[in-house]
Amino acid sequence: MMNRRRVTKRLLPLLAGFALLLSACGREDLSTLNPQGPVAETQFDLMKLSIGIMALVVVVVFAICIYVLIRFRRRPGDTSIPKQVEGNHKLEIIWTVIPLALLLVLGVPTIQHVFGLAKDYSKDKEALQVKVTAHQYWWEFEYKDLGITTAQELIVPTGKKIMFEMTGADVKHSFWIPSIGGKMDTNPGTTNKMYLEFPKEGVFRGKCAELCGPSHAYMDFKAKAVSADSFERWVSAMKAPAKMPEDVEIAKAFEAKCLLCHAIGQENQGSAPNLTGIGDRQTIGGILYNSDVVADPQPGDKPAAQNLHDWIKDPQQYKPDNKMPNAAENGLTEEELTAIAKYLADYKLDYQSSGK
Numbered sequence: 001m002m003n004r005r006r007v008t009k010r011l012l013p014l015l016a017g018f019a020l021l022l023s024a025c026g027r028e029d030l031s032t033l034n035p036q037g038p039v040a041e042t043q044f045d046l047m048k049l050s051i052g053i054m055a056l057v058v059v060v061v062f063a064i065c066i067y068v069l070i071r072f073r074r075r076p077g078d079t080s081i082p083k084q085v086e087g088n089h090k091l092e093i094i095w096t097v098i099p100l101a102l103l104l105v106l107g108v109p110t111i112q113h114v115f116g117l118a119k120d121y122s123k124d125k126e127a128l129q130v131k132v133t134a135h136q137y138w139w140e141f142e143y144k145d146l147g148i149t150t151a152q153e154l155i156v157p158t159g160k161k162i163m164f165e166m167t168g169a170d171v172k173h174s175f176w177i178p179s180i181g182g183k184m185d186t187n188p189g190t191t192n193k194m195y196l197e198f199p200k201e202g203v204f205r206g207k208c209a210e211l212c213g214p215s216h217a218y219m220d221f222k223a224k225a226v227s228a229d230s231f232e233r234w235v236s237a238m239k240a241p242a243k244m245p246e247d248v249e250i251a252k253a254f255e256a257k258c259l260l261c262h263a264i265g266q267e268n269q270g271s272a273p274n275l276t277g278i279g280d281r282q283t284i285g286g287i288l289y290n291s292d293v294v295a296d297p298q299p300g301d302k303p304a305a306q307n308l309h310d311w312i313k314d315p316q317q318y319k320p321d322n323k324m325p326n327a328a329e330n331g332l333t334e335e336e337l338t339a340i341a342k343y344l345a346d347y348k349l350d351y352q353s354s355g356k
């Protein structure tokens with residue numbers, strides 16, 4: 001007994017260490033084990049319940065098995081044949097009823113939550129409706145009732161149900177924000193629905209969870225939950241007339257070489273990410289972190305203007321197979337490239353209360 005306690009004592013810090021190490025993977029939490037909203041919490045509770053029941057079964061079955069192996073083992077010199085039994089009603093009823101009870105304990109809440117989480121709030125006036133379209137390898141978010149489209153960074157108000165309607169533009173993708181809830185396939189030609197809630201302000205990392213091509217692993221996005229006031233400000237800033245580069249030549253180049261695919265402002269949505277207010281986004285392309293925007297810059301992060309420059313110069317370097325041509329193919333001079341990168345980095349909407 002003494003001994004076992006000592007072993008446990010020594011193992012515990014080790015286990016805690018591992019848990020810490022795992023939770024530190026990536027900068028925003030990609031773990032379902034640290035839920036940040038009611039949907040993820042419900043899902044985590046179900047995980048705990050099913051793992052708990054399974055662990056209980058394993059422990060009990062192994063304990064009985066080991067006990068029987070030792071207690072009834074053949075002793076030296078004993079050559080007798082044990083008593084032969086055939087069936088035992090009492091035992092059979094016990095080992096049928098116990099699993100049935102366990103299945104009920106697992107099944108009832110599972111079914112209840114599966115239907116609960118599938119609730120459709122698309123007619124609910126209080127819920128915010130967002131249409132998600134997954135593209136190889138970026139995310140488009142359309143706020144239908146507000147007349148806004150954005151990309152790569154989903155802005156939501158806290159304390160509201162967000163009802164997502166999801167589809168895919170090319171192949172199958174899957175929408176997943178591990179710490180908030182999910183996941184749900186986005187299939188071309190059909191619409192899937194799911195709601196999520198964001199009780200806390202913050203930036204949460206989203207992922208594509210369905211292998212969709214060479215840059216699948218880079219198909220990240222951010223969900224940014226802000227206060228209701230900030231959200232209102234964001235909506236009106238997004239709807240304000242688009243801001244073109246001040247320099248006429250640069251504006252011309254930008255219009256001719258970029259706006260055939262992209263859009264700024266909310267008229268003429270293009271085939272590529274809407275760039276309105278891109279200077280506020282945590283990342284470029286979902287993966288290049290902007291050291292002057294994120295709250296916790298890390299070694300290797302670059303300022304937005306630099307990330308934009310590098311991305312526009314050669315997007316294939318960061319996301320192989322993505323659908324944006326490089327600067328040479330776009331016919332951009334180095335001057336235009338630098339000026340456009342700076343213009344985009346400065347394109348901020350200033351909607352957060354802190355003014356950041």
Ligand code: HEC
Nearest residue numbers: 136137138152257258261272273284285286322323324330
């Ligand atoms: C042929 C269409 C096309 C043209 C032309 C084009 N882009 Fe893109 N661009 C895309 C696509 C598609 C993506 C999304 C790539 C991905 O992440 O998979 C993209 C992504 C971007 C992003 C990242 C957006 C984000 O939210 O992080 C920026 C910035 C960008 N483009 C700027 C430009 C600029 C500046 C030009 C003009 C020099 C330009 N693009 C020309 C198609 C285009």
Ligand SMILES: [Cu+2]
Nearest residue numbers: 173208212219
């Ligand atoms: Cu994908």
